[in-house]
Each structure stands twice: as C-alpha cells, then as structure tokens.
Amino acid sequence: MRKNKWLVWFITLCLLTMTLSTPKHSEAFSGQVIELGANGEDVIELQARLQYMGFYKNQIDGKFGYGTYWALRNFQEKFGLPVDGIAGQKTKAKLVNQSNYNKEFVRNQLNKGNRFTHYGGKPLEQQVKKGTSPAPKKNEQVQLPAKYSQQDLQLMANAVYGEARGEPYEGQVAVASVILNRVEDSKFPNTVSGVVFQPRAFTAVADGQIWLTPNARAKEAVLDAINGWDPTENALYYFNPDTATSAWIWTRPQIKTIGKHIFCE
C-alpha cells in the first residue's frame, strides 16, 4: 500500500514537471518550423506577436514575406537568439514569453476584412480601421511571384474557366500560359487585362462566359502558369479546330494539341 502511494506521488510529480517544462507556445503555435515563403495560421500568430512588441509594422496577412523576415531577425538579435530569420521552437517559445496574442481579435478582423494592427500597450479596439471588402478566405490566399498581382490571378482564372473548364488540367495551364506569353510579346498589350480584353482575342470575353465564377482547379492552373509552367512551349494562339471560323488561324505554325485545342506560334 505504502509502495503504491509512493508510485502515485512519483507519477503526479512527473506529470507536474512535464506540464511545467512544456513551453507555453505549444498551446498557440504549431510545432512547425516556419521561414520565408511560409503561409498560414502560424505566420499570422508570428506577425501578430512581432507587431505586439513593435518589431513588425506591416499588415498581418499570414504571408511570411520580407517584412516578417527582417522583423523576426531583429527580434532574434535583441533576445540573444541565433539570427537566422527562422521561427523554430526556441524563437517561438521566446516570442510567446515576451508577447501576447489575441487570436480571437486577429481572426475576427481578418474574417471581416478590416485593416487593423496588434500593437501592445494600446487598446485593440482603437487599432481597427473598417475595410470595405471581405478578406480572402484562408484557402484562397496565394503567394505570387513579385511581378504578378492577385487581380492578375483572378482575371486569368476567370478567362481560363470561361475558355477551358472542360479541358484537362494541362489544357487549362496552357490557356493561362498563352495569356502570359502574349503579355511578354511586343505584338500584344503588356498587361494581363489588356491581353484578356483585347477585342476578339478570347471567345469567353465575347460570349460573357468570362464572368462565370472560376473553380479551384482553374485557379490552381493559373498559379502553375504564373510560376513558370508552359505546356504550350511558347504558344501565342490556340483554337478549337471544330469550331474555329477564322481561316487565318490555320496559317499559324502549330506546336501541339492539348485536349480540344491546337496551340500555335
């Protein structure tokens, strides 16, 4: 009986030690190590905590860009941590010990699309500027190469969905690539919207199908094209041989067929 009592005490002591020694951060941050290029909940918390202490000055958006990177390095330098701009367990633990994070407030503002900050020492309700449009949903947030905007992505997704929603994935990436190839070519307008809305350039613009809501697959296809994939091997035109009415399009040098479309130079 006495032996059992000691055992119970020992287990209780172990559990207590484990609870106390577990860093506070495990309740908040995930166990993932995050760095430049990351995106998501952990980055939102990282930005909010860095802003709480005045290291991070930009918008809290969940994207680990350079603003977050330099802020994190400055924090690491100040608190004697290895300065690498990477949020590992030690850095996260230190952040949790040194700052507060009002998750509910931050999530609430992000969902409402408000512009806000999360500085310490100032009432949070005084740090909200109400926005006019809802913030993108979590799964719609994307990180693009510097020369492209979210509007480019949206417009191209509309065009791809309107033009090629019945095509294989490769065919959808291909349509997006043609738009980008045209933007780069001196014979076409040099913006995505200029290319998409060039009269008679795309059937989907003429028949209004460009205004259909694109699905996730079309967006994914555009994202791949924006990131460099071009299944057309530099095509500037494409057409459906069953429906094309222009005789001129048949005179273009053809590169390859994907789904129902022939891609040409």
Next chain:
Amino acid sequence: MKIITSLLAVALIIMGVFLYTSKQNEVALENDLRAQYTNRMTEASEKLTELQKSVQSATVFNDPKAQAEPLEDIWRLSSEIKSDISSLPLQQDFSSEWLNYLGRLGDYAKLKSQGKVPEEKWLTVTNNVSKNLDEFSVEWQNASTELLAKQQSFSKWQKEVKSAQPSEKWTKMSTTVKGYSESDFPLTASESDDQKKKDLKAIKDKPVTEKRVVKQMKEMFPTLKNAKVVVSSSKSGAAYPFYHISFNEGIRTGYTDYTKKGGQLLSMLIERPIGKDRIPQEEMKEKATKAVKKYGFEDVELVESRENHLVWHVVFVRLDPVNKARIYADAIQLKLAKDDGEVLGVNTMEYIQKETLPDQKIVPVSWNEYFTDQVAIQSEVLAYTENEELQQRLCYELMVLKETKEESHTFRILIDTETHEVIKSEMMN
C-alpha cells in the same frame, strides 16, 4: 374561349413589352460600344499626328535637355496608341504588327533618352520612321474613316471584323507595317540570340527514341513507373521537336515534355488530390534539393519558396562555376505537394537554354553614397540578369530595407557591377 383569348392577348402584350425592352437595351449597348470605339479610333488618329510631330522634333535638337521632351512624348504616345489599338476590334494581323512597331519605337526613344543610342544612328532611324509614319498616317486615316463610316450600320462593322476573310485594305496595311518594323528596327544581335535560345537552337544532342524517353520519365518519377502513357510528337510548326507524354497512374494524371534531341526534360505536371497532412518547410526544402540533384541539376541553388494552400512552389537558379553568381535566366521551378512533399511539377525550360555570360569587370561601389540614409543593405550577392537590350549583365544583387515608423519595405535591387546602372528594382512582398 373568351378567357383564353384574353389570356393570349395579355401574354402577347407582355411578350411584346419584353421584346421591345430587350431591343432597346441592345440598341443602347450598341450605341455605347459605337461611341467607345469611335472615341478610341479618333484618339488613336489624333495621337498618331502628335507622334509624327514628336518624331520630327526629336531629330531637330542636338542638346540632350531640349531632346528630352520629344523623346518622352514618343515613348508616352506610342504607349497610349498601343492601348487604343489593342482595345479596338481591328484585323488581328494588323493590330499585332502595329502594336509591335509602336512598342519598338517607344523602346528606342527610351534607350535614346538614356544615352544608349549613338546620335548618328538615331538620326538615320528617326528619319526613316518619320517618312514611314507620314506614309502610314494617310493609309490609317483612309482606313479608319471608312471603318467609322461603316458604323452608320454597326452590324456591318461587326460583320467585317468577324469575317474569316479580312479586307484587303487592312491586310495591306499589316504588310506595310511589318515592313517598317523590319527596316526601322531590325532584330538586334541580342534579340536574335534570345530567339535562338527560345527555339532551343543550342541543343546539338542526338535524337532519342520515344521508348527511351518513356523509360527515362519512369526512372525520374518513380510514382509513375506503372503509368499508362500516350506519347505524341510536337507538330511541324514547333520551333524545336519534342515528345509529349500524357500519363495516368491511379490518382495521378498529367504530362511531361522531353526534347527529341538528347531527351532533355522540358516540363512535367501531375494533378492529384492533396491530403490534409502537412510536412515541415525544412523537410520540403530538403526534398526539393534532393529532387533537383537526382534529375541531374547539380549546379543550382534554392532561391525562393512560396507556400500556397495545397502546394509549394520552389525556384532554383544555376550558379556560375567561376564567381558563384546566380544566373536568374537559368531557373528551374518545382512544385511539391504539401501533404507528403511529392514532386508534382518540374519546369526546366529556362535551365536547358543556358545563357552565354559576359566577361565583365567588377567595380566596387560605396553603398553609403549610392543610397539615401533611409535605407539599410541587408545582403549582397552577385547575380546575372537581363538588361533592356536583352543582354546578360553581372550585377550586385542587394536586399535593401527601407523602414519608417509606420511600415517597412524590402527592395531587391540589381546593379550592374561595371556601369553601376540599376538594371532591376522590385519591391518584395
């Protein structure tokens, strides 16, 4: 019977009102569009006259300060006419050639304003341009006036622009402008090199068989070892011949392209559902680095990774073997699944078109004098990048941080190591 007749009468009235309203809407829209097209067409014509004047003025002055305004006008007007033309429903071939000519003229004026065109060459080219613009403007005025007159019957214009056989006048104009481009702005050596590179002219390897590339694909991407494949060849108009492999293996579908010469991988994409698990970023980077090495690209460095909701997009660039400078034009892109880090895409188009690099001096710069004291340089490496004349230049690649009380901005700035000219300046997200 009476009730039915009344109901029919009411239905007919409703239909009549509906048809009338629709027709009115259609007419209103047609009028709006007609007004917009007329406005754009007239603007393009007026700006063409201004452009002619600016080209003439730019040849009058020798003094760089006096020349600055007409040069700026040429650049601005050519860009504005481009915008007008691209928003008009004109014959496609004509639009393309005219946009190309205007773009080249604008770029040339910009280069001149930067002192990159010798005076003698500038005078020769602009005298030609001026003569050609004079000739062209007469044709343009005639053609556009005729088109505007056709708008009296809007449907006639619509019919003409949609016609499979374009009118002779516009086809002739398109040929004329193409001729102007070739005579006034022939391809420079760098542009020609750029085109050769794009057309993979440098690949001299021996052709490989279809069977071999399929085997190669299955070895490179083991998840596809049992895939069902359909192989086709590029069409005769392709600048370089390649094999196109479509594959399907369980949940995976996609394609790969391999050059016929040497069987070099051009690109690959897999589409498959992504699970809810997430691998750490560090593990993803290790997998990406291991993958590029396995594919045989040993001389590359990971320079960028972007997490999106289902996948990671990762960029590698080739390193110069001598000075270890990054060669941004020789890049490889990888796409990895977030659930297990499987490589879902590879793009090596740019990497296999290796750049010819210049032998260039590295002249030290005092950054304190170069930048204002509002900024701090966070890192400095060497990198090759393309300038406006499509030449590769060795640059200092700087990450520059500008911080104020309210916000901070990071710039990636590439500065020529020899001339200290800013080749590229990007604000990073």
